[in-house]
Amino acid sequence: MKKITDERLVLQNLKNIRIAFIIQTIGILGILGYDLVTSGLDEMRKNPLWTVFIITAVVSAYLSMSISADHEDNKMNPLKNLIISLIILILITTIVGFFVSLTQGFSLINGVIVGVILFICGLIPIIYIYYLRKKRQDKDSE
């Protein structure tokens, strides 16, 4: 097969892929929705399509971070943003961990573990967006 070099066709191809992706997502949501209604939340999450859907959502969220980093106006210092995000994250994880340890049937250790897991999960995107903002700032100042 010959490689397409025509920029108009390349663009059209991307648009077509987008339409196919939308249809695919609607299909996946339909199947998951059917599972949810007929057999409940736990059964739905056993479906491998659920994993596919979540992974796609996470990948798309990470990819769109680079777009929003370019889109937002960059008056704020990235480091300041990082510190604010970290403070909020620590607050949220502490509160959640605290309430988990208070819940009946859960010990203090459980609370700490939940808090730490939440903290790590929140830390990764925060560091990633800090890296993106920092990179963009370096480019701006060139």
Add this chain to the structure above:
Amino acid sequence: MDNKVKISRIQVNLTQQQLAEKIGVTRQTISLIEKGKYNPSLKLCLDICNAVNKTLDEVFWIEKGG
């Protein structure tokens, strides 16, 4: 978008197909550019200008409000 691709192309005796082959796109793309229905990238504009031996402003410049 209005442009003078068609006039420039005829001046150097090229058909749409020949021009398309010269710059590595399809004939349909040339046709759409001539009709003003496709907005080519700057790179493609430059390729077209090179193929018809004209400068960018001779082929693509339009007066504002004109």
